[in-house]
Amino acid sequence: MNHEHHHDHHCGCGCQDEPKFPELDAVLDAYADVAGSLITILQKAQEIYGYLSPDLMLYISRETDIPVAKIYGVATFYAQFRMNPVGKHLIMLCQGTACHVNGSSMIEEAVVEYLGINEGETTEDGLFTLENVACLGCCSLSPVMMIDGETYGQLTKDKVVNILTELKEQEA
Template sequence: MLKRDIARYKRKPGPLIQVLHRAQEIFGYLPPEVQYFVAKELNVPLSQVYGVVTFYNFFRTEPVAKHVINVCMGTACHVKGAEAIVKAISEELGIKVGETTKDKFFTLSTARCFGACGLAPVIMINEDVFGKLTPEKVKEVIREYRRQKETEGKEEQSEVAG
């Protein structure tokens, strides 16, 4: 699948970032084997691929959880308490930035700006944006995701039993 996508992107100028995005969509992250494959297929040095992967914070070299929590650390969010939001999430989940919970349900990350400055402080969980957060509100958002996980688990059990 990736090989076919690479062939399509190869015809465009500067395909590396596009190919890496596609590879991450497919695999969830960019392990060394995938980086090597991309370098070989695009005929670029592995060091160039690695440099791009490690330079941009949207590329991951480790697997991530089902739900990636990104905390905006842009100026507006920083001024409105983004650090307190990170601390609250860390306390709630028992992980630090860059880590994943043991159950592989949450990964905590930070990013520069989501363009939602009027809602500061802001987090994104996957594609969902949550704004005007306080430490307590963000903990409630996380608890709601956990409740959904528990509900999904019960539904799956009843389908198997039924």
């Protein structure tokens, strides 16, 4: 992964299709030479692109001279970073104590069954991503999930399926 030239935009093999991330260049200009700013760079990159793809991590590595293994290590260590694309609708399912006591695992089962994805995955049509989170801060409504920032409480299996069906129909 070592490149001889700093800020060398080409891999040297003559290919023209090396991915570029121009929207990130201002961030890299500001931070690439600032020690200890890797997390900041990754946060900005995720803000712009939604997630840290392998190509994006390679690009950051080339531009900062930080080994890609280190970037990958940081990206996997911190829960705030995602390395897969997020679906159009992000389902955040609460698995906090109150929600757990009130059946959040049953709710998860219903989602998994209905969408055919597991926690952390995205449906093939790119519509839904499922993520478990800790307390969403509205335990009195448990079990709770949040989709695209909207809170849904006192969930039952049927209720969850109805909500997801409605969202799906909006897309059709």
